Amino acid sequence: MNITQHWMMFGTFGEQRFFSFPNAGCYDGIVLNGSMVCYAPLGLAAFLTEKTSHFNYLIDHQMHAFQHPVHCVQDSKKELKKSLKRLSQRLGKVISEKAGITPVLPSDFSTDEAIQDLTDSCISFQNKYLSEHIRANESFRYLAIDDPDILPNYIIAPYFYLTASSYSYWLPIMEKCGKASRSAVSDRKLLCGLVISQDILEDSEAVDKILEYYKNCMFDGAMIWIDDFAEDDVSVFQLQSYRDFVGRLSESDKFVINIHGGYYSIMLASGKFGKSLTAVCHAPEFGEYRPVVPVGGGIPISRYYVPTLHQRIKYRDAAAMFNSAGWLADADTFYREVCNCSECKCTIQGDTSNFTLFGESTPKEVIRRNGALVRLEYPTSDAKQRCLRHYLNRKSCEFDFVRASSGELILRDLNANVSTLEKILGIDGISHILKWTKTLSNAK
Amino acid sequence: MTVKCSEKVLVENFVSFMAKRGCKVYTEVPCLGQSFDGVFYFNDEIISFEAKLSSWRRAIQQCKAHKLCSDRIFVLLSSEKISNTCLLECRMSGIGIVSLSEAESVKIILWPPKNRNIWIPEQKQLKNRLRNL
Numbered sequence: 001m002n003i004t005q006h007w008m009m010f011g012t013f014g015e016q017r018f019f020s021f022p023n024a025g026c027y028d029g030i031v032l033n034g035s036m037v038c039y040a041p042l043g044l045a046a047f048l049t050e051k052t053s054h055f056n057y058l059i060d061h062q063m064h065a066f067q068h069p070v071h072c073v074q075d076s077k078k079e080l081k082k083s084l085k086r087l088s089q090r091l092g093k094v095i096s097e098k099a100g101i102t103p104v105l106p107s108d109f110s111t112d113e114a115i116q117d118l119t120d121s122c123i124s125f126q127n128k129y130l131s132e133h134i135r136a137n138e139s140f141r142y143l144a145i146d147d148p149d150i151l152p153n154y155i156i157a158p159y160f161y162l163t164a165s166s167y168s169y170w171l172p173i174m175e176k177c178g179k180a181s182r183s184a185v186s187d188r189k190l191l192c193g194l195v196i197s198q199d200i201l202e203d204s205e206a207v208d209k210i211l212e213y214y215k216n217c218m219f220d221g222a223m224i225w226i227d228d229f230a231e232d233d234v235s236v237f238q239l240q241s242y243r244d245f246v247g248r249l250s251e252s253d254k255f256v257i258n259i260h261g262g263y264y265s266i267m268l269a270s271g272k273f274g275k276s277l278t279a280v281c282h283a284p285e286f287g288e289y290r291p292v293v294p295v296g297g298g299i300p301i302s303r304y305y306v307p308t309l310h311q312r313i314k315y316r317d318a319a320a321m322f323n324s325a326g327w328l329a330d331a332d333t334f335y336r337e338v339c340n341c342s343e344c345k346c347t348i349q350g351d352t353s354n355f356t357l358f359g360e361s362t363p364k365e366v367i368r369r370n371g372a373l374v375r376l377e378y379p380t381s382d383a384k385q386r387c388l389r390h391y392l393n394r395k396s397c398e399f400d401f402v403r404a405s406s407g408e409l410i411l412r413d414l415n416a417n418v419s420t421l422e423k424i425l426g427i428d429g430i431s432h433i434l435k436w437t438k439t440l441s442n443a444k
Numbered sequence: 445m446t447v448k449c450s451e452k453v454l455v456e457n458f459v460s461f462m463a464k465r466g467c468k469v470y471t472e473v474p475c476l477g478q479s480f481d482g483v484f485y486f487n488d489e490i491i492s493f494e495a496k497l498s499s500w501r502r503a504i505q506q507c508k509a510h511k512l513c514s515d516r517i518f519v520l521l522s523s524e525k526i527s528n529t530c531l532l533e534c535r536m537s538g539i540g541i542v543s544l545s546e547a548e549s550v551k552i553i554l555w556p557p558k559n560r561n562i563w564i565p566e567q568k569q570l571k572n573r574l575r576n577l
Contacts, residue, residue: 302477316476316509323512323563353565363474363573377474 004269005279006399007031007257013040015284016047018392019055022342026396029056029153031223031259031281035065037130038086045133049150058154059126060223060259062087064161064195064292066095066104067170072293073100090129092121106169115173119180122158127151151188154255156223157181159193161292162210164203167196171213178217189220189255195292197227198234201241211248221255221278228291231264232311232432239439243268243276250275257281262288263310264436266398272407273443282395284388286312302359302379305391307339308417309430310398312391315359315383325424328352337420341393347386358386411437454495454522454544455481461550470577475570476509481520483574489515490570491556493542497522500530507539513567516556518542526553 005028008019019027030048037044037059048057065073065084075081080088080100088099094108095118109115134150158177160170174192181190192214200206214222226242234242246268250256258265261280269277282288286303302315313321322328327337331350338344348354361377379387402410414437421430459469462484469484473492483492492514496503503519510517518540521530526541531554534541540556 314477316478316512319476319563319566320508320512320561324561328563353568356565356569359476361474361477374479375472375474376479377477379477 003271004266004399004403005029005257006395007259007279007281009033009259009281009283009287010036010044010047011283011285011287013043013047015388018284018388021389022393022396025054026399027055028279029058029257029281031257032057032059032130034059034061034063034087034090034125035081035083038090039083041130041133042136045130045137048130049134049137056153058152058156058191058223058257059130060193061091061122061125061156061158063091063095063122063158063193066091066099067160068293069103070100090121090125092118094118106173109173109176112176115176116180118158119177119184122177123155123181123184126155154189154191154221154223155181155185156191156193157217157219159195161195161197161227162200162206163197164199164206167200167206167209171209175213175216178213178219182218191221191223191255191257192217192219194222194224194249195227196224197292198229198238201226201238201245207241207245207248214249219254221257222249223257223259224249225259225290225292228289229260230289231262231436234435236435236438239264239435243273243439243443246277247275250277255279260287260290263398264439266402267410267436267440270402270405270407270410272402272405272410273440284392286391288312302361302383302387304358304387305394307394307397308421309425309433311432315379315387319355319359321424322355328355339390339394341390341397343386343389343393347390358383358390407440407443411440451481451495451497454497454520457544458482458493458495458520458542458550470574473570473573473577475573476512476566478506478509480510483514483570486516489558490567491516491518493518493520495520500526501533504533504537504539507537511538511559511561512563513570515559515562516540517559518554518556520544 006026007029008027009031019030032044066088073080073084085099089096094114095104098104098108109118131150159174162170178192194210224246246256255278257279258277259281261282265277265280267273269280303312304315304318305312306318322338325337327333331348331352334348334352335345347357360380360383362380363375363377366374366376414433418430418433455471459471459482462469467484467486469482471482473480473483480492481495483490490513492510494503494506496519500519500521507517507519519534521541521543523543526543531541534554538557538559541553543551543553545551
């Protein structure tokens with residue numbers, strides 16, 4: 001197992017092949033969403049056994065989905081989304097009865113029976129739902145349902161979304177569930193789910209209470225997700241608070257995974273800046289930050305990951321940036337200054353005008369609400385695949401680099417990027433790197 | 445005084461103004477993930493614009509994408525009263541200003557300078573798109 005574990009979140013079946021890209025074995029684990037598990041258990045079972053049987057995996061049961069206003073879990077017909085309906089039926093009596101009708105409240109779990117039912121259902125869902133389907137697979141049919149070979153490697157205790165104003169209501173329930181989970185799970189690592197708002201990081205009392213809960217339940221680690229925490233857009237204070245928070249969670253060599261982390265998290269997970277994350281996860285299609293309440297829609301725009309910026313930016317901005325820097329002058333310059341990954345070489349093929357292939361799009365006519373007809377460009381499937389393969393190549397490089405480098409070298413690399421990029425983007429364009437450097441430089 | 449019309453009418457008036465002078469303006473041209481309000485050839489150069497009734501800053505922002513492929517870029521505004529700030533920012537951004545007066549006549553407030561940041565492959569793509577429109 002690698003230090004600085006690289007995990008990837010399962011998004012769609014179309015992306016299955018990317019779990020062995022750029023090479024087999026570059027990912028240490030997979031995060032599966034509870035709703036996806038319920039929606040396509042057979043497909044996921046086949047994926048886990050045939051393509052990725054050597055991977056660790058965990059199932060995020062997404063219990064928090066049912067505490068939000070019901071419109072957050074409804075489809076366009078104002079009905080509970082199918083996948084979430086199936087999920088709700090696996091998460092105990094309270095959730096199955098209230099899902100899609102009214103938000104689940106802390107008061108719903110006032111009895112020991114409700115707590116025990118929630119905990120038992122949640123653990124059973126993670127343990128059995130998928131393993132039953134995995135066992136149906138030919139190569140695993142001789143294994144028992146509870147054989148460790150087909151069970152998730154980590155179990156997530158029941159959790160709810162915590163904000164600075166709501167944590168005091170949910171935490172006592174999570175603690176009761178955590179203790180009940182601890183009694184029930186002894187053969188594998190038990191993690192607490194910490195899906196929190198950004199304001200928790202700014203509230204030292206909230207952080208202390210969460211850590212107290214974490215200690216009291218004797219968890220083996222934590223799965224964290226900070227709501228919409230874009231590491232390239234938050235303040236130095238937030239970066240420091242995040243670093244300190246995950247540092248405290250990881251004491252005593254606990255397993256701590258951020259399921260939506262970017263390069264800052266990867267650097268923290270290197271262990272070169274003090275005890276911190278064990279693993280960082282992202283989705284094939286980016287996913288380095290994500291709001292807790294899904295906000296779908298919008299026009300898909302091709303985005304190119306700029307390696308030195310550690311940011312995925314719109315194709316047009318990348319092309320403008322590289323053009324003004326002179327990096328599109330010839331292929332050698334491009335490979336030297338921008339990227340020489342296999343995807344870029346394969347796409348550019350010695351001619352930088354082929355960089356346009358990363359932004360390749362097809363026009364479509366869209367009628368706006370006011371009735372006006374607008375022609376917009378949508379990235380072609382090929383362009384999306386190119387951007388994705390390039391992104392995954394670079395992510396793999398980032399993990400390899402931080403694993404092999406000293407903290408000093410990692411910081412020197414960031415500073416070198418600043419020197420080059422500030423002449424092109426100005427100080428505002430590279431401020432996130434400056435913030436990362438500042439935060440990591442004073443790490444213990 | 446601000447001309448009372450929609451952005452669409454603003455563009456249409458500009459298109460008919462140019463048509464009378466024998467110049468075809470392509471509207472709603474998809475390019476670089478957005479839709480350029482208008483593009484036309486003038487003296488073998490590609491000129492493009494974004495139209496706005498108000499919020500000229502947003503128009504300037506949208507024009508940034510044009511820099512990869514247009515020889516000259518301008519914002520088409522509905523008011524003859526262009527503020528000094530707008531004028532200054534356009535000048536600094538290398539973007540021209542054309543306004544539509546109340547009498548529906550077009551006035552060039554600031555002639556756009558030649559854009560030196562074109563990336564030829566992307567301009568070729570735009571020319572191809574225009575051929576297909």
